[in-house]
Structure formats: structure tokens, C-alpha cells
Amino acid sequence: AFEIQDESGRQVYKGKNLKKRLIKADSGKIILPGALLNLVRLKVVPKSGYAYINNRLYRGRVSIIPRENARFLVVNELDLENYLRGILCNEIAPWWPLDALKAQAVVARTYALYQRQFTKNKDFDLTNDIYSQVYGGKTSEKWRSNRAVDLTKGEILTFKGNIFPAYYHAACGGHTEDASILWKVDLAPLKGVRCVFCAGSPHFKWQAEISSAQIKSKLSAKGFKIDYFDEIEIASLNLSGRINELEIKGADNSLVISAKDFRQALGPNIIRSTNFTLKIISDKVYFAGLGWGHGVGLCQWGMYELAKSGKNYKEILEYYYPESDIIGLVKK
DSSP, X not given: OEEEEOTTSOEEEEESSOOOOOOEEETTEEEETTTTEEESOEEEEESSSOEEETTEEEOSEEEEEEETXXXXXXXXXXXXXXXXXXXXXXXXXXXXXXXXXXXXXXHHHHHHHHHHTTOTTSSOSOOSSTTSOOOOOGGGOOHHHHHHHHHTTTEEEEETTEEOOOOEESBOSSBOBOHHHHHOOOOGGGSOOBOOGGGGSTTSEEEEEEEHHHHHXXXXXXXXXXXXXXXXEEEEEOTTSOEEEEXXXXXXXXXXXXXXXXXXXXXXXXXXXXXXXXXXETTEEEEEEEOBSOOBSEEHXXXXXXXXXXXXXXXXXXXXXXXXXXXXXXXX
């Protein structure tokens, strides 16, 4: 059974099964042809079962909000624990050791609550992609990852009593990064630690080959202007071994750019980290690097190896977020 509510929460329709219906957005309102409904927001509330959107099942309620150009914003409203069920297997593999799954659950719960503080005036708290956490709804759930969520119910990380952004990434390449270098977040749990545990990861080493013309084009598209160049120098490194700044030298001008901006401009799946060396041969630039991701906080492949070696999830979190505490939001 289900019901449809308007923007005030008033029931405008109910039924046993929600059949496939065509809806349209027009002048900021939702039009349901033949249903005599004209709403600025539509909410589908399943009384049992799940909502089905774009071939995926979702727990909780679904709000449909009209946007410009006859498009819709679709928002899944559900409690935090069920949200975590829908992301865990999109962030790490469900067959990883249970303590790795539990550590990831605590980190993801912490990160979600932290990010939620900055979206209070929006129609949603989090996005379903890498800019928040990759969320796939009920369809993404697996038994083992759900078990990890249940076993850590309500647990989050704090530092001196405050929640903090519990960043994480795939593989650090030997040392996690200081968050203050990337985002001006200067906290003891995010200062970076040595990590030898991800050395066996498939993402520990990477290589890339990009033409000079492509680099020039991609930088220009992001607002960084450089003419023909024949040299790229590493201007400075930080304590984790990652590059702080690069200097791109041309015949008539040069460009100093942060490694973070350089990576984002060329593509984070091409330049997988800012820990790399490079060489220019003819009209191509060859990169060889370590790790995948921004490098801050939890190293997921390091977590995997630590859990495999017998470390429990609390020991793993203590290692990657030193001086942090695990607290419970609810009684178990």
C-alpha cells in the first residue's frame, strides 16, 4: 500500500499498488495527467514495500520536486542507518573482513552526519555520488554489509567531543595526507599517518600517458592559461611525499599550480593521486604514481589488510584517526 502527499504532507491519493504513471513538470509544478493533481512537490510514501526508480529499489519515502527545463529533483528520505545500508557496498566490497565493513560503517555514518550540517536550507542532505557518498538504495544492499551497519548502530567518530569530517579514500600509497593541505581542516585525527598496509593493493601503483596538447586544453578549460610548454617541474613536496605545487614552463610564460588543481583539471581517474613523478618525451607526458584518491583519513585498502591480520574495527579507526573517540548516538 502507498499514499501520495502534497507539499504540506496532506494525503491526496492512496492505493494498494503504485502503477507506472507519467508525470510532467510545468512552470514549477507537477502535473499528473488524468489525476486532477497540480502540485509543487509530490511525496510517495510506501506503507509496505519499496519505491522503484530508474530500475533500483529504495527504502523510505520519495519526494519529487520540479526543476527548470521540465526536469525533476528526486529525493529519497530515510533514516541514517538505512542510508548506510545503501552505500556500504558501493564504497568497499561486501566480502571484505567484517571488521573492515564495520570500520567503514562508522566512518560513513560520521561523514554523512558531518556533511548534513551544511545543507540545512536545501531540499536534500546528501547527493548520491562521490561528492557525498555513493548511494544505491535497497538494490545495493548485501547481508554482510547490513550486518556491519547493525553491529555498529549509532557509532560515530568525534574529536574533543565534536564530530569531524571522517574522510576516506581507496589507497594512500604509503602515507595518508594532512587535511589542512587540501581543505584547511587542521585536526589531530586528520594530520596523516604512515601506512605500509596498502602496498599489495591493485591501486597502490598507477601510470598515465597524456599528450601536451590535452594537458593544455584541460587546464585551459578550468581557467588555467598556459601556452606551449616543454617542462613541468615539481615545485614543492609535503611531508606525506605528495606534490604541493607544480610549475609548468613555456617559452613565453609559466604557470604555478597546486597539485590538487592539476589533478582535478586532468581528471582524478587519470591522475589518481598527487604522489607522482613525471617525464616529458616528445609531445607526451608520462606519469607514474602511488595511491588512489585524495589520501586523507582512512586508507580503505590499508583497512582491508589490517582487518585481515586480525585488527578489530576500533583498532583500525584509532590508527587512521589518532586521538579520535568512538561514541554511540543510541543505546544498543
